[in-house]
Amino acid sequence: MIRLGYACLNTQLPALKTCRWATYQSKGIAYLRELALHNLSTTLTMIRWNIERDILVFRMSSDLIPFASKRELTWSWYEEERLLQLTEAIRKEVLDSGMRLSMHPGQYTILNSPRSTVVEDAIADLSYHATLLKLCGGTDMIIHLGGVYGDKKASMDRFVERAKKLSPEILSYLRIENDDKVYTAEDVLLISKRTGIPVVVDLHHEHCNPSSVALEKLLPDLLATWGTKRPKIHISSGRDHNRDRKHADFITLEDWQEVLTLFANVDVDVMIEAKEKEQALLRLRSQ
Numbered sequence: 001m002i003r004l005g006y007a008c009l010n011t012q013l014p015a016l017k018t019c020r021w022a023t024y025q026s027k028g029i030a031y032l033r034e035l036a037l038h039n040l041s042t043t044l045t046m047i048r049w050n051i052e053r054d055i056l057v058f059r060m061s062s063d064l065i066p067f068a069s070k071r072e073l074t075w076s077w078y079e080e081e082r083l084l085q086l087t088e089a090i091r092k093e094v095l096d097s098g099m100r101l102s103m104h105p106g107q108y109t110i111l112n113s114p115r116s117t118v119v120e121d122a123i124a125d126l127s128y129h130a131t132l133l134k135l136c137g138g139t140d141m142i143i144h145l146g147g148v149y150g151d152k153k154a155s156m157d158r159f160v161e162r163a164k165k166l167s168p169e170i171l172s173y174l175r176i177e178n179d180d181k182v183y184t185a186e187d188v189l190l191i192s193k194r195t196g197i198p199v200v201v202d203l204h205h206e207h208c209n210p211s212s213v214a215l216e217k218l219l220p221d222l223l224a225t226w227g228t229k230r231p232k233i234h235i236s237s238g239r240d241h242n243r244d245r246k247h248a249d250f251i252t253l254e255d256w257q258e259v260l261t262l263f264a265n266v267d268v269d270v271m272i273e274a275k276e277k278e279q280a281l282l283r284l285r286s287q
Helices: 021-027 029-052 081-097 116-136 152-163 168-173 185-195 203-208 215-224 253-262 277-286
Strands: 002-007 057-059 100-103 140-144 174-177 199-202 232-235 268-272
Touching (some): 021 029, 029 057, 029 081, 057 268, 081 116, 116 140, 116 168, 140 168, 152 185, 168 174, 174 185, 199 203, 199 215, 203 232, 203 253, 215 253, 232 253, 268 277
Parallel strands (some): 002 057, 002 268, 100 140, 140 174, 199 232, 232 268
16 A cells, blocks of 8 residues: 655645744744744644545654754753643644654754764754654654765765664664765665664655666665565655756656556555645645
């Protein structure tokens, strides 16, 4: 069985709210609290909207609690009663429905950086994501391997070294993904074998940055990284052509056919990364 999901926003529901650091400095923690309450309430509405339509794969935004991973901000948001009431409501909906809830830390969460401050910031961000996933009943936190910094092997070794030092809680949620420029699915598989971290295969990234071995040959080993857990993949379509890194509004039937071909005999969850969010999912269903 293939289950479809989408990421972060719903075009038919209220938008999430963010703010600039300067705005926080002028307005204080009370303002961040109100933004967080709005964002969690909006996320709860999205999750209920999804459940009503049998959409049981969803990615929460990383920006629900503004600046939560910023080390300069000493705010124990995870102890706020009003926020915890909302995370508990989300958790109940997720667990009762069997929804798969994930998060995807951003491009600046880089474990293999040569700069210690970047790594410290990355670990703080992973800790925030793991805390929010735990509170909300989530299961997956997906990251890329990072940069090359002039030496790909050394950079991969640094990732392995840092990953092995992460807390058991972070590691329980962590998944790694191939990217569209540097680290192929083949590279990520090698890292998984050294760390035990499951691999999320991104098919669009594989088009843009293909492995030296055909994906069909790698797929059994990639799926095996999940053990008894249900595998998860990402799909999107290039905006102008197959290898265009920019995402299109919707998923092409050609790209969807690839999913059906590759995973014909696999139970898998598919995260749609398209500009039109839930609309792309609903169109694909109707097609």
